[in-house]
Amino acid sequence: MAEVTYLEALRQGMMEEMRRDENVFILGEDVGAYGGAFKVTDGFLAEFGERRVIDTPISEAAIVGAAAGAAHMGLRPVAEMQFIDFISCAYDMLTNYVATARYRAGLPTPMVVRGPSGGYVRGGPFHSQNPEAAFLHTPGLKIVCPATARDAKGLIKSAIRDDDPVLYFEHKFLYRRIKEDLPEGEEILTPIGKARVAREGRDLTIITWSAMVYKALEAAERLEKEDGLSVEVLDLRTLLPMDDEAIMASVKKTSRVLIAHEDTRTGGVAGEITARINDQAFEWLDAPVKRVTAHDVPLPYAPTLEDFVLPQTDDLVVAARWLAAY
Amino acid sequence: MAEVTYLEALRQGMMEEMRRDENVFILGEDVGAYGGAFKVTDGFLAEFGERRVIDTPISEAAIVGAAAGAAHMGLRPVAEMQFIDFISCAYDMLTNYVATARYRAGLPTPMVVRGPSGGYVRGGPFHSQNPEAAFLHTPGLKIVCPATARDAKGLIKSAIRDDDPVLYFEHKFLYRRIKEDLPEGEEILTPIGKARVAREGRDLTIITWSAMVYKALEAAERLEKEDGLSVEVLDLRTLLPMDDEAIMASVKKTSRVLIAHEDTRTGGVAGEITARINDQAFEWLDAPVKRVTAHDVPLPYAPTLEDFVLPQTDDLVVAARWLAAY
Amino acid sequence: MTPTVSPPVSPAAPPHGLSRAQLHEMYYFMRLTRSLEERLVNLYRQTKVIGGLFRSLGQEADSVGSAYALDRGQGDFLSPLIRNLGSMLVQGATPLEILRQYMAKAESPTRGRELNIHYGDLERGFIGQISHLGDMVPVMAGVALSFKMRKQPRVGMVYVGDGAMSTGTFHEGINFAAVQRLPMVIICENNGYSFSTPMHKQTAVRQLVDKAAAYGIPGVRADGNDVLAVYGATKPAVERARQGGGCTLIELVTYRRKGHAEHDNQSYQSTGEIAEWEAKDPIDRCIRDYVEAGWATVEELAEIDARILALLDDAVGHCEDEPMPAAGTALDGVLADPARAELEWYRRIDG
Amino acid sequence: MTPTVSPPVSPAAPPHGLSRAQLHEMYYFMRLTRSLEERLVNLYRQTKVIGGLFRSLGQEADSVGSAYALDRGQGDFLSPLIRNLGSMLVQGATPLEILRQYMAKAESPTRGRELNIHYGDLERGFIGQISHLGDMVPVMAGVALSFKMRKQPRVGMVYVGDGAMSTGTFHEGINFAAVQRLPMVIICENNGYSFSTPMHKQTAVRQLVDKAAAYGIPGVRADGNDVLAVYGATKPAVERARQGGGCTLIELVTYRRKGHAEHDNQSYQSTGEIAEWEAKDPIDRCIRDYVEAGWATVEELAEIDARILALLDDAVGHCEDEPMPAAGTALDGVLADPARAELEWYRRIDG
C-alpha cells in the first residue's frame, strides 16, 4: 500500500497503460521535457522517448484531429489539453469529426482527451472551466470526471482501453489535495458508465461528481450532526453514458434530490439529470428536484467573487435543509 | 399587406435595419455577389456596396472575432454562418471571447451571428444541426429561434438593435415553406426574451420552438379532433434568456407538459426547461415533464433514417395521448 | 472525340517512368470520373439523387494524376474533398458505391448515413471527409503520424481547396505535420473559386504555393489540367515523404467549370473565363497528348470509353431499385459500447 | 548601471526622426516595465499576488519599441499578450492599475474579474487579451476593419508569440486582415520558447517572418533587444498601414530570460543560453547606446530610474490595503439587459 495523490494516481494509470500497450502514446503542449504544466506526465519522456511522448505546437484542433487519425490506424492516443479550457478550440473537431467517426464511417476512434478542469483555484475565467455540459449533448462521446485517487487511476486506465473516444476531465483542485492508499500490484479499472455511492443515506440524495463530491460529503456530515439527516451522496463518475440505474435507485430510496455541480446553472448537466429523474422516477419524488450550481456568470478571479459565484458547502447545507423540510 | 416567406421576412428585417443604421453591416462567406447560399442577402451588395457587405474567407472564427472587434468600436455586425453547423468552428471565439467581453472588460459587443439551422431537409449530419444546446450554458449570449415569418423579421430587427451578442438560428426548412401577410409599413420588433402562445389550450402544453412549432400545431389539431384534447402550444422564440414566466403560466394552467425539440435528447435544451419547471412549478404538475426529441445519434442522410431519427407529428400525438392519460 | 493530330512514327517513352498501360489507366480514371458524374447529373434531374450534386468537370486530371502517384501496394492513404471523386476511384472506390451514396441506399458504404462521396475505407486506404473544411488535414496528419511511429514506409495525401486553406484547422494540421516531418503530401487544388468567392477575396497571395513557406516545407506548382504534369509534380513529393523527407505542399492550377453544386447558376463566373478553360479541358488534352506522342491510339481510348459506359450501365442498373436503409438501423453503432442507441420512449408506446 | 562608455563630443541626431525626449521616454517605459515587474516579484513572494506572475525580463525593448511606433493622438489601438506589459504602459496603462489587477482589488480595471494584465480601455486604445492564444488576432482585425470602414486614419497592432502563431485563430485572423488590406501591424515576438517548447517544435520555419509570405503581406525582422531597431522596423509599417497599404508582419527576435511564469524552474533552458542573452539585455544596451551617442547622460537616466521607484512606492502604498471586490458585484453586467444575473435560489434562503 502506498499513499498517492489524485495526480499521482492519474500519472500511474497512464504509465501502467503505456507499459502494457505499445499503441498507447501521449501528445500535447509541454508534455515531454517539462512533464506537463501540472507535471502529470513527469518522467514519461525519459521512459518512453520522443516517439511516444510528443510535444506539440499550440494547436488544440490539430492535437485532437491527429489523435483521431492515429486512433483510426490502431493507436491509442491520450491527448492533453494544457488547461481543459482550451478544449473549446477543438470543439468542432471533437463534436463533428471524432464523435461521428464510428457512426458515419465505422471508423474506430479509441482516444482520450484529458486535462485539468475546475475552479476554486483563483484561475479566473479561462483557467477554471468545467466543460462537461459542452459535450454532453454530443452522441458518440463518453465523459468521465473522477473524484477520488482510485477513480483517477481506474478511469484513465478504462478510458485508454475503451474503444470509444473518452473525455477525461480531472479536477485540478484535487490534484495534490486528495490522497489515498492504493495497493501497488492491483489493477484498478473503474468501469465507465457506473456511478458510485460515496455515502449511504435515507432522507435525501445529493447527486454530484468531481470536486463537488467532497463538498457534498462535508455537507452530509454536517447535516447528520446538526439536523440528524441521513444524506446519500452519489458520485456519478461518468456523465456520458449516464448511470440512470444508480440515479433512480437513489431517488427511489430518498425521494428528495439535490443535484450539485460546479458549472453554471443554465444549460448545465443538472438539467439533463432532472429530466431523466422526471422521466423515470417522477412518482417517487416528494419534492422538486433542486439544483445547486454556480451563478450564471463567467467565473471571476478575485477570491471574494469566485467564492461567491461557485457553490460552497454552506450552500449545499442550506439547500438540503430546505429540501428536507419540503 | 404583402405575403412574404420566412426567408423574405428575414431579408427585409436586415434590409430595414441596414437602411436605418449606418453602423449595421454584414459579413460572411458568399454573402455578397452570390447573395448567400440561400439568398438571404440577395440584393444587399447592390444596395449597400462592398463596404457594408463583406465576402470573407472560409474562416468562421475570424468572422466572429472580427465582428466582435468591430462591435466594440460601435459597429453592429451581422455575421452569417453559411450553414449553422459551421458555428462550431467559432465555438471558442463565441463562448470565451464574445460572451465574456462585457463581463470581463465592460466591452459592448452588439453583434448577431445567424445562419440556416435544422433538419428535415436530407442534409446529412453536417447540414442539419441545431446548435441551441451548445450555447445555452454560456452566460453572456442570447439565443433566438424564430418560427414564423413575423418573428423572423421581428427577431432579426430586435437582435440587431440589442446591445448584447445574439445568436439567431433560423430554420432552413421554413425558408420558403412558411408564408405570412406582413403589413409593409409596420415596424415589427419582436421582443427578445418573450415566448408566444401559438395556440391556447387547457389540457396539456407542448413547449417548443422553431420548425417544431408546426408539428406541435398539427398534433394539437389532431388531438382536438380525434381525442377532444385541448392542447396549448408555447413557442419559446427566445431560448436565452428563457421566458420562465410564460412557461410557468402555461404549466400552471394545464399541469401536463411535453417539451419537443428537434435536437438530440441528452444534454438538449429540454433538460433545462424540465429543471426550471421542477424548480418553479413542481406542485402544479400532474404528470412527469416528458420530452420528445431526436434520437441520440448524429443525424443520418437517407430519408428513411432521417425521418426515423427526427421527431414527427405522430410522435407528438402518441406522446401527448400518453401524457393526457397519465 | 476526333483529335486532329496524328501519331508519330516511333513514339518516345512516356515520362516519369510510367508505362503505356499506366497512361491508359490514368485516362481510364479521368474518363470514368467524368462519365460517372454525367450519369449522376441524369439521376439528379430525375430526382433520384437525394441531396446536392457536386461536379469536378475540368478538374479530373488533378485528382487522378495526384492520387495515381500514391503506392497502393505500400498502403498509402488519402483523404479527398468534394471534387476528388477521381482520386477516390484511383484509390479503389467503385462507381456502384458512389451511386449508392448519392441515392442513400442501404447497401451504400455508409449505409445511408452520409451523403455523396463522404465515405472511406481503411482497407483500401482512404478516409471520408466531413463537411467542415480543413478538418481532414489534422486527421491525415494523425494517419501519417501512425506511419512514422511504426516506421512504415507509407504516405498520406490530403486535399484542400483554395478556400479550405483559410481555415484554422488547415493551418494547425499542416504545421503539425511539418514540425513532425510526417510523410504527408498536401494537394491544394486552385480552381479559382470557393463557392462564389474568387481567390483574391480568399487570400492575398498570388499563388497558393507561397503558403508552403509559412510551414518550412517545399512547395511545388503544376498545371492541374495536365495529368502527366500533375503526376510528375506529385510523385517525387510522395517518394520524398516515404523516405523521411517530410511534407510537401503542391498547388495544382485548374478551374471549376461547373457551379459549386449543380443548383448554382454560376452568375459570378464570366462565360469567357469558362470557355477559356473549356479549351484547356484535361481529358481532351490527355487524348491529344497521348495520340500525338504515340502513347495511345484513338481506338484504344475509344475502347476504354466504351468499357466505362458499359460498366456504368451495369452499376446504375444494379442499384437504382435497391432499397434505402431500414429505419431502425439508424440506432446502430454510435459507440462500440453500447452498440445501439436507445429507442426513445415515445416510439416504444404501442398503438 | 555603470556604463563604461563615454559620450561623444558632438552627438549625432537620434535615428528615425525621434527626439531626445522621445528616446528618454522609451527608456522610461522599459525601466518602468522592469521595475514594476520587480515589485510584483516581491509582492508575489509575499503571496499578495493572487494568481501567477508572468515576466517580460529581457523583452522590454520589443514591447516598448513597437508600441511606441503607434500614434496615440490619432487613436491607434493595440492588443497585448502576457509579455507586453511594456506596450500597455506606453499606451497609457498605469502601474497602479497593474498592481490592482494582480492583487484582484475592487478598484482594478476589471473589478477583480480578470487577472494580471488582462484588461483594456477603449478610451486609451488597448483591448485586454483572453487566455486563448490567437483569438485576439481576429478581434483586432475587426477593430482595424472599423477604421477602414469609417475611413479613419487609425492603426491596430496585435501581438503574438512564436507559440501563438500555431493557432488556427492566428491564421484566420491574419489572413482576413491581409485580404481586406486592413490597417494592422502584427508583432510577432520570437523569444525562443512557448512555455517549455522550443521554436523548432513549434514550427519548421527558420524565421517566423517567413510566415508573412503565406498571407501575401510584407514581413520585417528586427533585433528585439534593440529598442531603436524595433521602433525603426515598426514605424514604417504603422505608417504604411495608416496610408492604406495594408498589414505587415514584424518578427522581433528576443529571448525569454525568466520562466513561462514565476513558478517555472526553467529546467529546459540552458544556463549558457540565458547568460548569453543576459549579455544582450535591452536596457543595458539602451543605456550604452544612448550614452555613447550622446542622447542621454548617465545622470539623466538615473534620474528617470529614481522617478520610477518613487512612482512605484507610491502605487504599491496606494493599493496594498485596498479591499477586494464585494461578493455581490459578481452578478453585474454579464449582459447589458438584464444588467444583473439572477441570485441563485439557495442564496435567497434566509438562515
Ligand SMILES: Cc1ncc(C[n+]2csc(CCOP(=O)(O)OP(=O)(O)O)c2C)c(N)n1
Ligand atoms: C468550415 C466550413 N465553412 C463553410 C463551409 C461551406 N462550404 C462548403 S464548400 C465551400 C467552398 C469550398 O471552396 P474550396 O475549398 O476552394 O473548394 P472547391 O469547392 O473549390 O473545390 C464552402 C464555403 C464548409 N464546408 N466548411
Ligand SMILES: Cc1ncc(C[n+]2csc(CCOP(=O)(O)OP(=O)(O)O)c2C)c(N)n1
Ligand atoms: C489556445 C491556447 N492553448 C494553450 C494555452 C496555454 N499557454 C499559455 S501561454 C503558452 C505559451 C505561449 O508561448 P508564446 O506564444 O511563444 O508566448 P510567450 O509565452 O513566449 O510570450 C501556452 C501554451 C493558451 N493560452 N491558449
Ligand SMILES: [Mg+2]
Ligand atoms: Mg476552390
Ligand SMILES: [Mg+2]
Ligand atoms: Mg514565445
